[in-house]
Amino acid sequence: MITKGVKDLRYYDSEIIIKRNNIRNIFITKSKNVKTGDIQCMSNDDLKIIFDLYDEIFFNNYFRENFKGTLKFSLSTRMTSAAGKTIYSRKIKLLEEAQESYEIRMGIKFFFEYYKVERDKIVSGIKTKDSLEAFQIVFEHELCHLIELHLYKESSCKKIRFKTMVYNMFAHTDVVHQLPSQKEIISEKYGLIIGQKVSFLNDGKTYNGFIYKINKRATVMVKDNKGTYGDEMGNVYSKWYVQFEKLNY
Numbered sequence: 001m002i003t004k005g006v007k008d009l010r011y012y013d014s015e016i017i018i019k020r021n022n023i024r025n026i027f028i029t030k031s032k033n034v035k036t037g038d039i040q041c042m043s044n045d046d047l048k049i050i051f052d053l054y055d056e057i058f059f060n061n062y063f064r065e066n067f068k069g070t071l072k073f074s075l076s077t078r079m080t081s082a083a084g085k086t087i088y089s090r091k092i093k094l095l096e097e098a099q100e101s102y103e104i105r106m107g108i109k110f111f112f113e114y115y116k117v118e119r120d121k122i123v124s125g126i127k128t129k130d131s132l133e134a135f136q137i138v139f140e141h142e143l144c145h146l147i148e149l150h151l152y153k154e155s156s157c158k159k160i161r162f163k164t165m166v167y168n169m170f171a172h173t174d175v176v177h178q179l180p181s182q183k184e185i186i187s188e189k190y191g192l193i194i195g196q197k198v199s200f201l202n203d204g205k206t207y208n209g210f211i212y213k214i215n216k217r218a219t220v221m222v223k224d225n226k227g228t229y230g231d232e233m234g235n236v237y238s239k240w241y242v243q244f245e246k247l248n249y
Contacts, residue, residue: 006062007151010168020136020170023053028132037130039111047073047106050136054143058169067150069100079107080215083123083177084138086145086155093153102149104142110179111135117180117188124166125173134179140170183214190244192218198247200240207240217241 011019028034030049033041051073055063063071079085087103089095114121114131121128124141128134141157144166148155156162157175166172180188187193192211198220199208209222220240221229227238 006059006147007165008168009059011058011171013171016169016171019057020133023050023057024132024136026053034132037132039108039114039131039135042075042108042111044073044075047075047104047139050139051104051143054139058143067100068098069102069150071146072101072103074103074105075108076105077107077109079105079109080182083107083110083134083179084142086142086149088149092149100150102146104139104146106135106138106142109182110138110177113180113185116185120178121180122174122178124170124175124177126171134177137170137172138177141166141172141175144169182216186214186218186244190247192244192247192249196249198242198249200242200246200248202240209237209240211247212239217243218247220247 024037027046027050028036031042031046033043033046051071052064055061076085084107085105087105089101092100095101111131111134114134121134123134123137126137128137144162145155145157147165148162152161157166163175166175183194192198192214194211194214196211197208198211198218199206200220201207207220207222209220211218212221213219218241220242221237222240223235224238225236227236229237229239231237
């Protein structure tokens with residue numbers, strides 16, 4: 001290990017694997033909800049537990065001993081692209097240390113639905129073996145955002161400083177995840193993709209259109225002279241929200 005301060009921490013790959021696995025094992029013993037590598041239930045308290053373990057095992061208790069602000073942790077079922085997010089005040093550069101406030105929010109559905117697609121799940125360049133490992137690696141990414149925000153009052157995972165930090169601390173070789181998205185899960189289950197032509201029945205009438213978006217339901221655009229949506233070709237559409245089971249294709 002090479003260290004001068006929390007931003008300069010650097011671990012060898014073998015050290016990182018050992019530390020990550022230690023956190024995993026201790027977390028499973030401490031958590032009331034997560035008892036295996038398959039995350040089925042989780043609470044905000046679990047995030048506090050795993051944060052304290054990272055602070056102790058990777059950061060040498062930097063936050064416990066030096067951070068004077070406020071840290072919050074939350075889970076979200078509404079995050080559809082980012083699996084993690086670090087939230088902070090836009091006035092961060094004007095705040096005193098004791099006024100600093102950050103929230104790490106994790107998109108828990110990505111981990112609940114980890115097994116719904118049969119393929120490798122790559123997170124930050126690392127092939128993960130289960131949903132708990134994927135969760136840890138996303139959490140590590142957010143921890144580097146937290147450190148950057150705390151030390152420099154700004155953070156961007158597209159810039160070299162972040163990429164260097166996340167590689168030195170956690171051996172991440174990328175800054176994106178390839179966890180199953182809702183679109184991919186729906187495509188796997190129903191064989192539906194964006195742009196696909198479909199039809200559906202409503203009040204005894206058949207409507208024909210194409211899939212414009214896939215979320216909890218399909219957004220279907222149907223040609224309609226009285227519609228309010230247009231395209232570059234001059235076509236006019238009405239928008240329908242249709243349950244996947246009611247689509248024909």
